[in-house]
Amino acid sequence: MPVRKNFLFVLRHPPHGGIQAQETLDFVLTTAAFDQTVRLLFLDDGVFQLKHGQRPEAIGFKHIAPIFGALQLYDIEELWVEEESLRERGLTAEGLILPVRLLSRRQVAAFISTQDIVVSC
């Protein structure tokens, strides 16, 4: 049994529609805590999870931005964002809470194919 694999989490849900985004981050941090290589890819509405200036407390939701801030402590440094998903939603990489690496839509499939475990969430 290999002791280490490359895990890619593909985040496609907006941050505060339900509990999905928050539970996914539990997943991400646990996987990293087990000493695995973890990368994140934000696609579609998932890019909203990184949008700067959110105040979900106003609707009684937990703020997940601080959890993203903890990713570096878990050695998760590769946050990939699909450029077209950002652009289609009027967002820019500069308006996100963390530095990200950009990927174009035509590069996504090849990128995913290089990972061992791909978790769509």
Added chain:
Amino acid sequence: MKFAIQINGAPYQCQASDSAYQFIRAALRKGHEIVRVFFYHDGIYNGLGYAMPPDDERPVIGRWSALAREHGVDLVICISAAQRRGLLSEEEALRAGKADQDLAEGFRIAGLGLWVEACLRADRFLVFGG
């Protein structure tokens, strides 16, 4: 081949549970191994022991229990997702002063570490439900 499976959707709400079940039955028929089935997000509702569907409907939860009984498939429900939604094992229920046994036969409740371990042991990992 060894498969690890994750199910994210509640029964009846979407196709995730049905598709996963059919896939697992087919894989076992072909001689493949199911390392573990992990239930996350609303997928935890697949383990509600009190479900009583009408007799002329497919018993989504009961057939998971049958799968565990017949093939020893390890059905694991994520503890944090389950507690958040009110599904407790007997042991946790006792500890929380909510004595009951909500969990269907054949399931167990455990941490995400078991999911990571299943991914490491498996040749292929499949997620059902977005």
